[in-house]
Amino acid sequence: MLQAFSLQKKVALVTGGAQGLGEAMAAAMGEAGARLAVGDINMEQAEITAAAFRERGWDAKAYAVDVSERETVDQLFAAVVADFGGLDVVVNSAGLNRRHLMKDMTAEDYDTIMNVNLKGTFNVCQAAGRVMLERATNGSIINISSISSMIVNQRRPVGTYCSSKAGVNGLTRAFAAEWAEHGIRVNAIAPGYFTTPLNESWIHTAQGDEALKQTPMGRFGKPEEIGPTAVYLASDASSFVTGHVLMLDGGYTIW
Numbered sequence: 001m002l003q004a005f006s007l008q009k010k011v012a013l014v015t016g017g018a019q020g021l022g023e024a025m026a027a028a029m030g031e032a033g034a035r036l037a038v039g040d041i042n043m044e045q046a047e048i049t050a051a052a053f054r055e056r057g058w059d060a061k062a063y064a065v066d067v068s069e070r071e072t073v074d075q076l077f078a079a080v081v082a083d084f085g086g087l088d089v090v091v092n093s094a095g096l097n098r099r100h101l102m103k104d105m106t107a108e109d110y111d112t113i114m115n116v117n118l119k120g121t122f123n124v125c126q127a128a129g130r131v132m133l134e135r136a137t138n139g140s141i142i143n144i145s146s147i148s149s150m151i152v153n154q155r156r157p158v159g160t161y162c163s164s165k166a167g168v169n170g171l172t173r174a175f176a177a178e179w180a181e182h183g184i185r186v187n188a189i190a191p192g193y194f195t196t197p198l199n200e201s202w203i204h205t206a207q208g209d210e211a212l213k214q215t216p217m218g219r220f221g222k223p224e225e226i227g228p229t230a231v232y233l234a235s236d237a238s239s240f241v242t243g244h245v246l247m248l249d250g251g252y253t254i255w
Helices: 020-031 043-055 070-084 107-134 159-182 206-213 227-234
Strands: 011-015 035-040 060-064 089-092 140-144 185-191 245-248
Touching: 011 020, 011 070, 011 107, 020 035, 020 043, 020 089, 020 140, 020 227, 035 043, 035 070, 043 060, 060 070, 070 107, 089 107, 089 227, 107 140, 107 159, 140 159, 140 227, 159 185, 185 227, 227 245
Parallel strands: 011 035, 011 089, 035 060, 089 140, 140 185, 185 245
Antiparallel strands: none
């Protein structure tokens, strides 16, 4: 049974993999045997993360990429295939937010959110699919959505972010439907509130306390808890799963 979860000799690319949930998912895949390509807009941090992975005995390399810029995405995939000889798993973890009320959202901030979260997801999915189709690889693509794709967070100025992540769910299903017959699976993970460095200051506010009260399990997620979910979707353990958005939220969206 455990062999179904193995990623031995698989090549896994994680965008936004230098820190936070992306790093946690990359680490879990490394533990499952994958060779790791760490893509991030912050090349300095990506190098640090890749070096830490190599210290653990894993084959890992860092790459610079801005997922909103198609040219850098194409360069990333060409480099990964050249360096590793193939590509089996892609995790779309790069993302960002700008917190403004809808009435105050500037066109610039709107475009930034959509270009990274939605256009960036499209860019990476399309580039990954083209590589996998050309090489006849039974690949797995995992997009990182959010509970905010299913709800509008109470009393938080994140409406545009919610809309971008809802679009990620739509892209996940569209790519999954088109590529299923070619053996390429496309799924998404929708995390709730996790104790990442980016959330650390917010967690200790009144809004963070309120979110904690609204979570049935009574706590926030730990970054390492998303790793096994990513391994499941990347591996043969989920061989009959595609087009699915898997909630990972401690029950937050139950209520």
